[in-house]
Amino acid sequence: MLNYPEIVEQLIDELRTLPGVGRRAAERMTLALLERDNDSLAMLGGIISAIPEKVWRCPECGAMAEKGELCEICSSPRRDKSLLCVVEGMPQLFSVEASGQYSGTYLVLGGHISPVDDRFESRLNIDGLQKKVSSGEVKEVILALSSDVEGRATAAYLAEMLANSGVLVSRPALGLPAGANLSFVNAATIGAALRGRTVENPE
Ligand SMILES: [Zn+2]
Numbered sequence: 219m220l221n222y223p224e225i226v227e228q229l230i231d232e233l234r235t236l237p238g239v240g241r242r243a244a245e246r247m248t249l250a251l252l253e254r255d256n257d258s259l260a261m262l263g264g265i266i267s268a269i270p271e272k273v274w275r276c277p278e279c280g281a282m283a284e285k286g287e288l289c290e291i292c293s294s295p296r297r298d299k300s301l302l303c304v305v306e307g308m309p310q311l312f313s314v315e316a317s318g319q320y321s322g323t324y325l326v327l328g329g330h331i332s333p334v335d336d337r338f339e340s341r342l343n344i345d346g347l348q349k350k351v352s353s354g355e356v357k358e359v360i361l362a363l364s365s366d367v368e369g370r371a372t373a374a375y376l377a378e379m380l381a382n383s384g385v386l387v388s389r390p391a392l393g394l395p396a397g398a399n400l401s402f403v404n405a406a407t408i409g410a411a412l413r414g415r416t417v418e419n420p421e
Contacts, residue, residue, distance in 0.1 A: 226252070279350075280326035280343040282308055291323055298322045300357040302350055304376060306330050306364065314362055319409035322360075325350055330368040331375055347376070351383050358386040360415060377418045387418040 222230065226248060233244035251259065273282055276289035283289035291297055301322025305311045306329060314320050325347050331338045338344075350356055361376055363369035373389060380387045391414030 222248075275326070275328075275343075278346075279324050280328060280346050281311055281324055296321070299355045301360065302356045302358070303360045303362050304347065305362050306369070306372070310362065310364075313405070313408055314412070317405040317409035317412065319412050325359075327372070330363065330372040332368050333371070344379075348379075351380060351385055356385050358388060360412070361387065361389045361418070362412070363389075381419050388415040389418060390415050 221227075229251070230241070230244045230248050233239055233247050234241060239247070251262070254262075272285055274285045275281070276283040276287075276292055278288055278292040281289040281291065283292075287293070298321050301320075302325055303314060303320060303322055304325045304327060305314060306327050308326065311324050311326060314324075325343065327342045327344075327347070329338070329342055331342070347359075351359065359376075359380055361373040363373045377387050377389075390408070390411035
């Protein structure tokens with residue numbers, strides 16, 4: 219059995235950490251990259267290493283944005299600032315956008331609460347959510363979290379936190395498959411779930 223040079227093995231290990239990439243796929247990608255010429259590899263490396271100086275989290279909502287600017291959604295005058303959709307991360311934000319059924323703004327949490335994590339309050343963008351809610355602009359917070367255990371725990375925590383905040387708290391209607399990450403649910407399902415959302419804290 220032939221061993222790869224050390225740096226090649228390192229690249230395979232890094233690629234394997236990406237979603238949906240197993241050992242064999244990571245090896246195929248790495249071998250394809252090794253076919254490229256030096257300039258092409260340098261360009262790819264340059265793009266990856268430039269990400270921290272070109273991209274940041276939108277200071278309003280935590281979504282991905284050009285560094286120094288608000289994200290496209292927060293800076294758009296066409297988005298309804300009275301609606302705030304809380305999602306775990308960018309894949310979920312893109313899924314809700316793909317449904318074409320949502321014209322409000324977002325709050326990207328940056329993860330979910332897991333049972334073994336007692337530092338989630340500093341890790342997640344909970345301050346950002348509280349700031350948004352206390353701004354007075356938001357009338358309804360939609361907790362569009364996954365229907366797995368962590369997503370449900372996160373939604374329950376946030377619903378409790380916001381129960382007496384004076385804003386409506388709602389959740390998308392059931393129908394998202396249990397254990398499914400929202401990012402894998404198709405656009406039509408998300409659209410229907412958003413339209414049929416239920417209020418958590420009725421007057
Ligand atoms: Zn934003």
